Amino acid sequence: MATEEVNNPPSLPSYPQLIINAIEALNDKNGSNKTSISKYIESKYGDLPAGHSTLLSHHLNIMKESGELVFWKNNYMKADPNAPPRRGRGRPPKPKVPLPPGMVLSSARPRGRPPKDPNAPLRSPKPSGSGKPRGRPRKMARPEGGIAASSTTMMSASVRPRGRPPKVKTSAFTEVSVGH
Structure with a gap:
């Protein structure tokens, strides 16, 4: 702060004194903003x-x-030394109760899931009582020929194919004859 005081001309008081004098001279009940303080000091x-x-x-x-x-x-x-301190927005914080001397707070638990114990015995994820494997069953492979292949072709002939059926094309002759 000594270097800042050296920059002031000899007739100028210190900046804190200038600011206090400006606020007292402006005498606004709501206080003075930086611009009005600066203008007063300049004048x-x-x-x-x-x-x-x-x-x-x-x-x-x-x-x-x-x-x-x-x-x-x-x-x-x-x-103002007699004025109560002004509160900001929001709910005020709860008062903290001082701890008795000699009592130490334990550190808070760390965030997240604790690491797995590497020495723990391996557990099976599901008891093996049902005997069925988990998940969707595998597709059965189709046989390549033989009796099973001929029965599937016979069966597929009676079953409709996948998707929308194709549009039936009509000839111009049938349309004219239907119109009469």
Whole structure:
């Protein structure tokens, strides 16, 4: 901060003092925004350093974090020691009960499924009481000829083929004779 004070002209007070003076002079009940603070400082002290806006932003952030200023709805105001702290949006957090001394919290369980024990005995996935294998049964292979092949061809002749039947083509002669 000493280097920032060197950049100020000798007639200028420190930036935190400039900011406090500006907020007091503007005297707005809702506080003053950064633009109005900057304009007040420029009007009162015409001779400002080149990086005035960055210096102002930097010092406003420092004063906000230290508690000298309160930032509410994009406005800065002096912190009132008697005022209760302002709450943000949402439900306030539950108060934490302090632990008695000497008590240590156990670490939380890690996320995810625990790893399998490599020394555990192998288990069968299903008891072998039913005797049937799991899943869909395999297709039976078709025999290549013989009695079974001739019976399948006879059987397939009486069974309709897959899909939509083909459209029956009619000749022009039948259409004319049907029309009369």
